[in-house]
Amino acid sequence: MSLPKISRVPASRLLSAVHDPRWPLRSAAPLAVPKRALTQSGYRRPGQPREDKPPWQRIKFDFSKGLEGITKHFKLLRQEFSDRLVGPEGKPIIEHMLEQNRVIWEFRGPDSLQEWTLSSDREIGGQSEIHLKLGKNNETCFLYGTLQSAPPRDGETRYSGYCSMRSKQPLVSFDRKKHHDWSSFNTLHLRIRGDGRPWMVNIAAESYFTHQKDDLYSYFLYTRGGPYWQDVKIPFSKFFLTHRGRIQDNQHPLWLDKVNTIGFTLGDKADGPFQLEIDFIGVCKDYAHTEDFAYEVYKRNPEV
């Protein structure tokens, strides 16, 4: 004779009539507000819900992609070793000692556009547009677009209307950062053709502390609208320190031995189309310019 089956747990159908079996406690049921994502990375546009996908669902795993990456990085590593045999940065030391001008970016083919990143307030919900293409005869780069200062209606953003182009951080093998060493030079030389708008040139140097990652050294770039090219020479001593767009009280000169990126920003609150054509961006050494830093740092509360 078999004993009757004693079930200690009520049948699941019964349970589901009471509450969801996945949530043993009523108070732990999911609420209307989305819960915080497991990892916070990337920019969240204000007003948008947070992304809830865990990292392993966000990355696309692919064998051929992995193989490509391995070959690319080992090639770069081999290149690094052979460059070191030639001299610093792959050039013989005699070149470093003798050079007075160096062209860092020149736009002579579609590959040159890959070194630049564009951004505008479209990322935060605005309506500005920015595009980059090669100019006539593939000799220059042509940055154009439309600026719109109307702020996005998300309840958080108050101001808007910016477009910018920034160079990508140079990388060596295995995605390690490489820095531009411009310590032999003291002036930035640009050949541009604008439309009369005032731009800002922003240089980002390598920083150590996380709260310095938005530190930029800026200066103005006033363009003439004419059909003639404009040679702009800005000494590095003129660049002042800003953090997230705000000029800092404690100023210090830009150190040129570890420069990461250069960028051009337009934010002059004049809505409408804009154009900027750049022939090359280089650095040069002006022997007549002996200034270390253009801004005197006074003691704001001197002891009497």
Add this chain to the structure above:
Amino acid sequence: MNPYILTILLFAMGLGTTITFASSHWLLAWMGLEINTLAILPLMCQSHHPRAVEATIKYFLTQATAAAMLLFASITNAWITGQWNLEFMSYSLPTTLVTVALALKIGLAPLHAWMPEVLQGLDLTTGLILSTWQKLAPFCLLLQINPSNTSLLLILGLASTLVGGWGGLNQNQLRKILAYSSIAHLGWMILVLQFFPSLTLLTLLMYFVMTFSLFISFKVNNSTTINSLSMSWSKTPIISSMVPFILLSLGGLPPLSGFMPKWLILQELTKQSLAPLATLAALSALLSLYFYLRISYAMTLTMSPNTLLNALPWRLPSNQHTLPLAITTSLTICLLPLTPAITALLTL
């Protein structure tokens, strides 16, 4: 900087080193090292530039790690032997740990990675203090402990000479070159530490004199890159003509003073039947000599083709105190004939 604060900090640095010199107890020695480290930190970041602060933080982290390791090793030794005395380290683990900690303190390879970055962030005077005064206290401790692992010191020494030579080869920045030069010279000092400690002291003092001359020469020219040195002949012609001698002395070429420690070290290593090691060390000195020669090439032996484009700088009388530079340059160049007297002093 406020002169009172500067006085306090300099005195504190002196105090720290003196405490370490005078101590026979590990805790007191550690305390002296800590006072030394903490006193130099405000001097390093006095310009408030982010790179100077970065250098200060990196220096603090490495020195604190080394001091913690040193304290741990001395406590372990006290636990095992019951002795806190510096000379009575008889077990291999604490002794090895102390050696590694002191190697991190002074920047021996393979624990040297902080040195070029830290020196690059500092101005030349503070860099000089870092390269010279800050090495005294750790060396004082290294000279007093009995090394249990003979090969460890030899490996540290040889690695430092090689890294110091190879690392400095592709540098444009003078402070990084000086950092690698420091690493190489420390390697030479460590090679002979267990065989002839007085020779280590001699090498250290000779290195101080030579590197002082070089740092101050660069400071007078206000130059931090090799390119800026090429203009120095018009500003300070006498210093420009003396600097190649200082550099060749650092490279260890006779008949300059820098040859003396290298010669005596090679002789001692050969006496200890370590001729292959001596050969490797001598060959690594060639690497260092290459970048010393490159600096003298840029500064004195060649005229930069760019001089015609700039206005000649006004040759105003300098306000800098060059008497210490004159004394140390003379010592850097002319001390080799006194080798017998110095050797006799060593063996006293």
